[in-house]
Amino acid sequence: FKMHFKCRNAEVPYLNSSIKRFLVPDDKVAWSTEWSSYAPVEYTDPSINGKPWADTNDLSNVKFNALDGKVNRRSYICDYSFDANQRPINPMGRSGMSGRGILGRWGPNHAADPIVSRFKDGRLQFVAIKRKDTGEWAIPGGMVDPGEEVSATLKREFGEEALGGKTIDMGKVWKNGKRLYAGYVDDPRNTDNAWMETVVVSFHDYESVMDDVKLEAGDDAASVRWVFVDLNEPLYASHKSFIDLLKTSLDN
């Protein structure tokens, strides 16, 4: 991605708040562009305080750009740099908000996105959830737990969000994993100091294993269903681009 958009939307309030971002025009996104009057809104959602998955405001013992104990604080994009307060700086540029917003980690917040797909009457479909937070269709992804392998996160999140937490034998599907992407996500929750990164893996169902699997929404998901890749609705964050990568990979 060359530029982020969804985490610059200054018209709508930030998730679960009434806070609006400082407007960052396209030509001012890059940190290399001087902008002395830039005044991002400082915001960290008070509800993340004390959460086991969240950092504290004390940065002194955090090992950035490294594996910090069990927490992966490396970025797929680059070795990120720091602002005057020693806070990581979003490598994709300004977002109009400083602090962590509702994200737990300073710097990269690592997720994993499993795309389970099949052909239905010759048309490509994938398993999508309707997210409870924004109401948009999305890949049923989620955060990598400390010490967890990404390959485990993919299956766990799919199970939690698309299979109602049940363990279902999808053996053949899980064997066809193909990594499509690892990097930045233009997530509406991103800030100048905290951002989403993900690993997207395609699991195409070549053997119709999924025909016998009953989808059931759970956790972040309000509903779940097979969605055609050419649906006429926006997808969450950068998920549209991830689906485009899926299409290309199945064409080859």
Ligand code: RP5
């Ligand atoms: C997106 O947020 C990722 O692509 C992934 O789908 C998701 C992870 O966050 P939660 O679903 O846990 O909120 O940036």
Ligand code: MG
């Ligand atoms: Mg989840």
Ligand code: MG
């Ligand atoms: Mg999720």
